[in-house]
Amino acid sequence: MNQYCDLHELGWSEWFAQRADCRSPDTVARVAAVDRDQLVLVDQDGSFRAKLAGRYLHHHHLNQEMPCVGDWVCVGKQSGDDFGVIHALLERRTSLRRKSAGTTTEYQMIAANVDYVLIVQSCHFDFNPKRLERYLVMVMEGGAEPYILLTKTDLVNPTVLATQLAEIESIGITAPIVPLSNVTRDGLEDVKRLLQPGKTYCFVGSSGVGKSTLINQLVGRDRMVTKSVSGTGEGRHTTVRRELIRLDGGALVIDNPGMREFGILGAESGIASSYSDIIAFASRCRYQDCSHAGEPGCAVVAAVHAGEISQESLDSFIKLKEEMTFNDMSYAEKRKKDRDFGRYIKSAKRDLRGR
Ligand SMILES: Nc1nc2c(ncn2[C@@H]2O[C@H](COP(=O)(O)OP(=O)(O)OP(=O)(O)O)[C@@H](O)[C@H]2O)c(=O)[nH]1
Ligand SMILES: [Mg+2]
Ligand SMILES: [Zn+2]
Numbered sequence: 001m002n003q004y005c006d007l008h009e010l011g012w013s014e015w016f017a018q019r020a021d022c023r024s025p026d027t028v029a030r031v032a033a034v035d036r037d038q039l040v041l042v043d044q045d046g047s048f049r050a051k052l053a054g055r056y057l058h059h060h061h062l063n064q065e066m067p068c069v070g071d072w073v074c075v076g077k078q079s080g081d082d083f084g085v086i087h088a089l090l091e092r093r094t095s096l097r098r099k100s101a102g103t104t105t106e107y108q109m110i111a112a113n114v115d116y117v118l119i120v121q122s123c124h125f126d127f128n129p130k131r132l133e134r135y136l137v138m139v140m141e142g143g144a145e146p147y148i149l150l151t152k153t154d155l156v157n158p159t160v161l162a163t164q165l166a167e168i169e170s171i172g173i174t175a176p177i178v179p180l181s182n183v184t185r186d187g188l189e190d191v192k193r194l195l196q197p198g199k200t201y202c203f204v205g206s207s208g209v210g211k212s213t214l215i216n217q218l219v220g221r222d223r224m225v226t227k228s229v230s231g232t233g234e235g236r237h238t239t240v241r242r243e244l245i246r247l248d249g250g251a252l253v254i255d256n257p258g259m260r261e262f263g264i265l266g267a268e269s270g271i272a273s274s275y276s277d278i279i280a281f282a283s284r285c286r287y288q289d290c291s292h293a294g295e296p297g298c299a300v301v302a303a304v305h306a307g308e309i310s311q312e313s314l315d316s317f318i319k320l321k322e323e324m325t326f327n328d329m330s331y332a333e334k335r336k337k338d339r340d341f342g343r344y345i346k347s348a349k350r351d352l353r354g355r
Pocket of ligand 3: 282285286290291292293295297298299300301
């Protein structure tokens with residue numbers, strides 16, 4: 001994060017100024033990353049570490065009450081000290097979150113105070129309009145604006161891409177779509193044009209679709225860790241934490257670990273890496289909606305037989321997916337209520353503008 005910038009350059013606006021009521025001598029800072037019980041904050045003087053005040057932890061227990069990347073907080077810091085104590089969380093203007101499995105009151109936060117969410121899918125293997133819709137609902141509900149990025153266009157022929165674009169439009173999705181390749185750099189300028197200084201952009205999408213690679217291209221150097229896995233372009237779970245960074249052009253971007261669609265929002269936990277193996281194999285199953293329960297052409301079951309995945313991790317993965325189906329029920333209900341999805345999106349957008 002750049003040193004010595006104005007709070008506005010970190011995304012601060014009148015909206016927050018009107019609601020900030022930090023007790024003196026606390027000042028406001030933005031959460032750039034969360035590492036277990038420590039947070040990385042940024043303010044006009046640069047970045048520093050901080051932890052939550054004991055009193056705060058005592059009074060707040062829900063997931064969504066804990067500061068997440070993108071949040072603004074009130075923090076006490078002695079001048080010259082490089083460690084802060086967080087006393088309060090400022091109201092969120094927008095939030096990107098999902099319901100936790102099996103509870104109605106708790107949410108898993110992905111990021112806060114995001115202006116735009118870039119939903120990233122690869123047009124090679126990962127393309128899935130249903131999942132795209134689920135992301136769109138999540139974005140709209142959180143109050144941010146969506147963009148759709150289709151990566152790895154170098155791996156499909158143009159007619160495949162054209163069919164995918166047509167399919168997205170045919171189901172009533174009106175969000176702007178940018179096809180791109182991190183390899184040929186086609187479309188990169190289109191992405192850059194979307195990015196405005198002082199606005200916050202959160203990248204979401206499955207593991208391996210090229211989120212970090214894209215952010216590195218935008219930064220102009222290798223800021224995020226990416227992993228080369230195979231010539232076919234499938235990736236494994238590489239990014240392990242969310243992080244807010246400021247691009248030279250002034251836009252603020254948040255990288256995310258993949259696999260959101262499975263709702264493993266605590267994807268930082270150890271099990272995530274074994275699931276990402278399963279997901280990598282699953283992308284090669286014959287059927288896109290394969291449940292890995294004996295369908296023909298199932299690459300996951302084949303990998304179990306080959307000893308590349310253990311039966312136990314497959315079992316827990318399937319169990320987790322069942323929970324996620326439960327998670328998605330609210331989405332199904334929403335769809336029933338509002339059969340015309342396009343209309344739903346439009347009204348959500350109207351609500352947003354009315355805010
Ligand atoms: N052919 C091709 N490969 C790409 C493209 N973008 C990324 N890759 C490759 O895909 C793999 C995964 O890329 P990452 O950027 O690590 O993916 P990610 O979305 O950040 O993945 P997670 O951090 O696990 O969520 C790497 O091997 C990249 O080199 C692309 O446009 N075309
Ligand atoms: Mg990544
Ligand atoms: Zn399968």
